[in-house]
Amino acid sequence: MATRPGIDAMRERRLASHYALRRRTLERMRDKSTDLDAAPMPIDPSIYTDAVFADRERRLLFHGLPIVAGLSQDIPEAGDMMLFDVLGPSIILIRSKAGTVNAFRNMCPHRGAKVVTECSRRTRLTCRFHAWTFDLEGKLIGLPGKEGFDGLDRAALGLLPVPVVERHGLIFVRLEPDGEAIDIDDFLGDFAAELEHLDLANATPIRRSEIPCEANWKYAFDTYGESYHFASLHPTTIGALAYSNVMIYENHGLHARLAFPREEFNVYKDEPEESWPHTDYGGLYFLFPNMVINVNAIAGVGQFYGVSRLFPGESVDRSSTLLTTYQPAHADGVVDTAKWAEMHDFIQRVVTDEDYSVSRDGQNNLRWAPPGFTTKLGRNEIALQHWHRNLNRIMGDSA
Ligand code: FES
Numbered sequence: 001m002a003t004r005p006g007i008d009a010m011r012e013r014r015l016a017s018h019y020a021l022r023r024r025t026l027e028r029m030r031d032k033s034t035d036l037d038a039a040p041m042p043i044d045p046s047i048y049t050d051a052v053f054a055d056r057e058r059r060l061l062f063h064g065l066p067i068v069a070g071l072s073q074d075i076p077e078a079g080d081m082m083l084f085d086v087l088g089p090s091i092i093l094i095r096s097k098a099g100t101v102n103a104f105r106n107m108c109p110h111r112g113a114k115v116v117t118e119c120s121r122r123t124r125l126t127c128r129f130h131a132w133t134f135d136l137e138g139k140l141i142g143l144p145g146k147e148g149f150d151g152l153d154r155a156a157l158g159l160l161p162v163p164v165v166e167r168h169g170l171i172f173v174r175l176e177p178d179g180e181a182i183d184i185d186d187f188l189g190d191f192a193a194e195l196e197h198l199d200l201a202n203a204t205p206i207r208r209s210e211i212p213c214e215a216n217w218k219y220a221f222d223t224y225g226e227s228y229h230f231a232s233l234h235p236t237t238i239g240a241l242a243y244s245n246v247m248i249y250e251n252h253g254l255h256a257r258l259a260f261p262r263e264e265f266n267v268y269k270d271e272p273e274e275s276w277p278h279t280d281y282g283g284l285y286f287l288f289p290n291m292v293i294n295v296n297a298i299a300g301v302g303q304f305y306g307v308s309r310l311f312p313g314e315s316v317d318r319s320s321t322l323l324t325t326y327q328p329a330h331a332d333g334v335v336d337t338a339k340w341a342e343m344h345d346f347i348q349r350v351v352t353d354e355d356y357s358v359s360r361d362g363q364n365n366l367r368w369a370p371p372g373f374t375t376k377l378g379r380n381e382i383a384l385q386h387w388h389r390n391l392n393r394i395m396g397d398s399a
């Protein structure tokens with residue numbers, strides 16, 4: 001692997017951060033305890049079932065906040081592009097010649113056709129309807145039959161830009177139509193330091209899936225944020241790898257990091273720190289509102305990043321998860337990527353067969369919940385309580 005500047009310092013920061021997380025985790029294992037919130041929290045089921053709530057949520061969260069459209073290595077070279085259309089408006093993300101990422105509405109300024117229907121490396125974009133052509137900066141550079149548009153300001157006929165920023169290997173867009181720039185430092189706060197040391201900018205995508213779920217996106221998302229269900233719902237899968245109902249919660253404002261004890265920690269939980277072996281386990285990174293990065297280990301192989309992004313579907317009771325598995329740059333000693341692909345398929349299977357089948361059935365129950373019924377988040381579901389308080393604050397702030 002080629003040496004990159006600062007890579008050793010980044011590795012040190014990563015290991016120190018993950019070591020601190022493991023220290024707290026082993027303490028909890030020895031105590032047989034878990035991080036707890038102050039009290040149980042009731043949740044009104046209408047947040048999962050009400051179409052009016054869902055519309056406001058889409059506007060305030062998914063169009064108003066910076067949302068991760070992809071990772072840097074999804075479009076590594078100039079002219080590489082991807083489409084991000086899971087939230088409704090189709091967005092083109094394209095790496096410019098200067099190496100930055102540009103984002104545009106995938107809507108031709110002529111008659112509104114989709115300019116890009118397939119992703120491939122390009123030097124220019126040509127609309128298939130009447131062949132208007134744009135450069136990688138979105139500027140109109142080809143206008144067949146240009147006399148037909150005499151009197152129009154050609155400079156104003158470029159692709160419509162969408163605010164975009166690339167930070168710590170993540171490409172954020174903001175879909176709100178007012179075009180205001182993204183203040184990513186404000187949005188990430190102190191979570192930026194935790195994201196930085198993952199070196200996501202150099203993580204290679206190995207496999208991608210889109211997982212449908214017949215439940216509101218939050219019902220599906222809530223399954224990622226607690227380990228209380230590991231033994232009961234996942235006895236032969238996740239529950240065999242990690243402890244149930246022991247969780248470490250680290251608050252970063254809107255964002256958070258969680259850790260669950262791995263079974264192999266049990267072997268050395270009573271040993272002094274100096275004798276702990278290396279681990280590739282780094283916990284779950286929750287980036288508000290809809291993203292989880294699972295920093296985890298493939299036994300005997302190395303680290304993987306399982307990136308899940310959840311999105312509302314066409315109706316309040318449908319959602320979609322984009323799952324992408326990345327190989328970290330620091331795990332590239334292994335050339336064969338089959339193990340990362342296998343891990344991806346395993347996660348997809350567990351999520352689909354176990355978590356999302358519970359979500360689907362629960363969603364249907366909540367739809368028909370009697371008046372006054374609330375779901376309850378336990379003190380042990382601390383990460384979910386914080387997440388829902390953040391949701392309430394954002395939804396309530398602008399009621
Ligand atoms: S709609 Fe694109 S060139 Fe006409």
Ligand SMILES: [Fe+2]
Nearest residue numbers: 223229234355
């Ligand atoms: Fe689960």
